Amino acid sequence: MDRPSDKDALTAAWRALAGDKDRDGWNTIHLTSGAPCLILAGRHFPGNEEAILVGFRSTNIPTSEHLPQGKGFSVRKIEPRLVDEMHAWISLVRQASGSQEIFLMMADDVVSTLSMGSQASEAELLSIFLSRIRAWQSFMQRDIDAVLGPASEVGLIGELELIRALFEKTVPTSLALEAWRGPDDGLQDFVFGTGAIEVKTTLSVGEFPAIIGCLDQLDDTLVRPLFLAGIRLRLADTGVNLPDEVSTIRHMLQSEEAALGAFNNLLIRAGYLDSVSTRYTRRFQYVSMRILVIDETFPKLTHSKVSSEIRDARYILDLDKINGTDVSLQLALQQLGVI
Numbered sequence: 001m002d003r004p005s006d007k008d009a010l011t012a013a014w015r016a017l018a019g020d021k022d023r024d025g026w027n028t029i030h031l032t033s034g035a036p037c038l039i040l041a042g043r044h045f046p047g048n049e050e051a052i053l054v055g056f057r058s059t060n061i062p063t064s065e066h067l068p069q070g071k072g073f074s075v076r077k078i079e080p081r082l083v084d085e086m087h088a089w090i091s092l093v094r095q096a097s098g099s100q101e102i103f104l105m106m107a108d109d110v111v112s113t114l115s116m117g118s119q120a121s122e123a124e125l126l127s128i129f130l131s132r133i134r135a136w137q138s139f140m141q142r143d144i145d146a147v148l149g150p151a152s153e154v155g156l157i158g159e160l161e162l163i164r165a166l167f168e169k170t171v172p173t174s175l176a177l178e179a180w181r182g183p184d185d186g187l188q189d190f191v192f193g194t195g196a197i198e199v200k201t202t203l204s205v206g207e208f209p210a211i212i213g214c215l216d217q218l219d220d221t222l223v224r225p226l227f228l229a230g231i232r233l234r235l236a237d238t239g240v241n242l243p244d245e246v247s248t249i250r251h252m253l254q255s256e257e258a259a260l261g262a263f264n265n266l267l268i269r270a271g272y273l274d275s276v277s278t279r280y281t282r283r284f285q286y287v288s289m290r291i292l293v294i295d296e297t298f299p300k301l302t303h304s305k306v307s308s309e310i311r312d313a314r315y316i317l318d319l320d321k322i323n324g325t326d327v328s329l330q331l332a333l334q335q336l337g338v339i
Contacts, residue, residue, distance in 0.1 A: 006031065006111045007104060007275075013041030014050045026083055028053060031111060036118065037125050038087055039111055050094045052107050053078065054114065054129060055087030059122040068130065070137035072098025073106065075130075090126075092133065102146065105275045106136050113264070128261060135265035138184065139273075146276045153242055155182075156270055157284055158201025158231040159189055160245045165289070165329055167252055171338055173259040183269035187217055188226070192336040195225040197291075200319065203233055203284075208319035214312050218300040226294040227332045230319045232287040239285035243277040291332050293325045 013029040028042040031052075038055035067075040067090070078089035092110060094103040113132050117125050148156065159182045166176040175192075182189040188196035198217060200210035208230055212218055220226045233239075240248075246267065253260040292298065299322060301313055333339045 006115070007108045010041055010052070010104060010107055010111070014043065017041065017043040018048065026053070026078070028083065036120070037114065037122060038084075039114060040083075042091070044091075044093060047096065049096065050100070050103060050107070051091050052111060053083060053089055053091045054125075055084060055089050056122045056126060057087055059088060059126050061088050061090045061126065068133045068137050070133075071140040073103060073136075073140070075133055090129070102140075105146065105273055108275065109136070109268070109273070113261075131261070131265055132268075135268040138269040139271060142271055146273055147279050148242075148271050150282075152271060153280060153282070154201050154203060154233065154284075155199075156272060157233065157242055157245055158199050158229075159270075160249060161201075161231055161233075161286060161289070162190065162197070162199050162229055164245075164249060164252070166333075166338075167249075169329060169333060169339060171333065173253060173256055174262075175338065177259060177262045177266060180266055183266045183271075187214075188223065191223075192338050194223065195227075195336040196223045197227045197229050197332065197336075198294075199229045199231060201231045201233060202319075203235060205234070206320070208232065210317045210319050212300070212315050212317060214314065215301055215303050215306065215310075218294050218298070219302040219304075220294045220296070220298075221302070221304070225332075225335045227327070227336075228292045228294055228319070229329075230290040230292065232289075233284040234287055236283055236285035239283035241283050242272070242280040243274075246272065246277075289329070290319065291327050291329055292319070292322065293327055293332075295325075298322070298324050 009031055017027045017029060023045045026042050026044055028040040031039045031041050040053040042051040042053050043049060044051055061077050064077045069075060072095055074093050074095055076091045076093060078091050080087060080089060083089050092107060110129065110132050114125060114129060117128055120128065163176055163180065167173060179190045179192050181191050189199040190197040202208050210230065216222060249263060250260060253263055301315055
């Protein structure tokens with residue numbers, strides 16, 4: 001389920017609040033939402049920073065040093081006397097160095113997420129708010145544009161294809177999403193207990209170039225059992241784009257509010273923003289998935305196979321030239337102890 005946008009309301013509110021540079025403190029406007037908490041658009045003076053403020057009647061807010069901080073924004077606990085003594089207040093504030101465009105996307109996303117929690121308790125809403133901020137914190141640390149580059153787009157499509165396959169194999173949604181480490185640049189994309197699945201995705205025809213990021217990535221002495229999922233896609237006008245793939249998985253999670261929230265947070269950590277979804281115009285068609293067992297016979301570079309003077313390496317494997325042991329996803333998940 002895609003979330004509604006509050007961008008226009010936020011932009012109008014911040015515009016109305018601007019310019020009162022002689023005052024010191026908060027100037028706010030109430031935003032209409034379906035959330036059981038107060039949400040205000042605000043500016044803090046004398047800095048004139050844009051902000052959103054969230055007020056709770058019965059929930060304690062952590063002290064500021066325990067709140068997430070990120071590139072371009074800060075999260076602050078506010079003394080109730082400065083806004084409304086009937087509520088405990090927390091704010092998300094743009095820093096002077098932060099991009100106004102990205103902060104608007106972030107604030108819009110946070111407000112929309114809270115607005116969808118109409119059945120949640122205040123404690124749950126505070127947890128949702130902080131989890132969402134931490135997802136954006138991870139996004140900001142990537143130092144990337146709002147739109148994923150072509151290679152990252154293909155990589156994310158591949159990981160989403162595997163997530164969908166895991167759901168179809170009746171892997172519990174919470175387990176599959178907890179295992180997904182790709183958004184946090186994990187050594188492998190999916191980690192299940194002591195084992196893992198690394199996903200490589202290509203559009204190439206006649207070859208399957210897979211970039212191996214370091215000497216540890218395919219080292220089965222560190223992670224076992226270890227599998228490599230090679231997913232082949234092709235560009236096709238009749239295929240699906242990245243937002244379509246996202247919507248499909250959201251539909252699969254629509255009856256599981258917690259899992260849906262976790263998935264949406266992971267998307268942001270992976271660099272995917274709903275607010276720019278229309279810019280993903282390429283359409284992909286699924287061709288095949290190959291699951292390879294990574295063992296001592298698999299061609300790979302690891303620390304034990306290179307000279308000790310080589311501290312690390314990044315290299316390319318052609319998966320189409322590997323005559324390794326292919327297994328079904330079902331068998332791989334059984335060996336991982338997932339099903």
